[in-house]
Amino acid sequence: MRIAVLALQGAFIEHEQMLSKLGVPSVEIRQKRDLNQSFDGLIIPGGESTVQGKLMRELELYDPLKKMIQAGLPVFGTCAGLLLLAKKIQNDDRIHFSTMDIVAVRNAYGRQLGSFYTEEFFKGIGKIPMTFIRAPYIEDVFGEAQPLATVNNHIVAARHNKQLATAFHPELNNDLSVHQYFLDMIKS
């Protein structure tokens, strides 16, 4: 198995390190020709969704990646990645892949002073560390999406078939369970 990591901007190296700890090789997607490699899943990292969304379009990655996700390529988005997958963003007109049946709220906890760490339950895993950095949350899931974790009455993780999204950053803590969950999702 090999996982592609969208490496346009943000904390993509941290995801590669998590995969490497799980013994899974990764490839970086920075431009169109990087898509010629074969991979079994895609991770969209944290960073700024505005930057990643813009670069994705200008580097001609948007259409091919969207087609791959629609065709069933397993994808895992964290923070900005969640926003790139959401069908609707409550407080932003810019929508991106729009493949996941979730309504997200951008910068939902405010500025950096609102960033926080907590430990909560994740469906099918148990209690795990969750780091929120200027994070979004999921206001609503509909259609085929299912909530996987809730913090203070807000959904912070969801799954829609082979699409997984978390508002928090599992790649910033030592706990490998969410990445393992994604790998299991690919295999299933």
Next chain:
Amino acid sequence: MSEKRFELNKNLAQMLKGGVIMDVTTPEQAKIAEAAGACAVMALERIPADIRAAGGVSRMSDPKMIKGIQEAVSIPVMAKCRIGHFAEAQILQAIEIDYIDESEVLSPADDKYHIDKTQFDVPFVCGAKDIGEALRRINEGASMIRTKGEPGTGDIVQAVRHMRMMYSEIRRIGSMAQDELFDTAKQLQVPYELVKYVHEYKKLPVVNFAAGGVATPADAALMMQLGAEGVFVGSGIFKSGNPEKRAAAIVKAVTNFTDAKILAELSEDLGEAMVGINEQEIELLMAERGK
């Protein structure tokens, strides 16, 4: 600052990696920067080139102006305070700034002490010319480091010197024997634990950006290849002929910094770059402020 808060503040810097942080002086410029792909903006009244030209004492910007920029964009907003001026930093924290730059670009308020950044909840980025300055700032609570470069000159030579110095010292510490680390900590005037971290991980304990003198996509690519994890661009964008185009080109250069073919395309037709000043021609070396 609790240990957890320090972690969260380092984490925000991690999210900025691979990105470009742009100096802006108005909400309009902030919107241009965001649309061009900036991962954050630095709100300040005058960009470094103008501060240099105007001379005199340069201070924290008007909070009203900073708030205008916070309202104009959805990306993180940073602002500068003077070295050692903890009251300015308190004011910036009160308006919920996302990152404070304790910056040598402004006139230093204290010629001996930097701000005790551990007393704050908001994160700080500080400039450093070498590993000693970097680790001293981190020990004071900085959660992100940038090279000092020479702001407002459009001359990359100092940023290159500082980044090369940083990595050369990291390699030296990385190859030391355990017992040499104690003496290095003493020489650098920093705690042993920080030196040990550099020895073990062959990197700084926080994210490290390039800053000072970046004017072209090639400058940005050069700094990334020298090991920068992202780039600050100050005067280089809004002192140039076509800010929108240059800003967008520098953003793309940082993402594909090793692909010379892409860099060649990005470098075409950017209009006039900012007029540079060579380091021999300037009287005030801002990088010498705050060690």
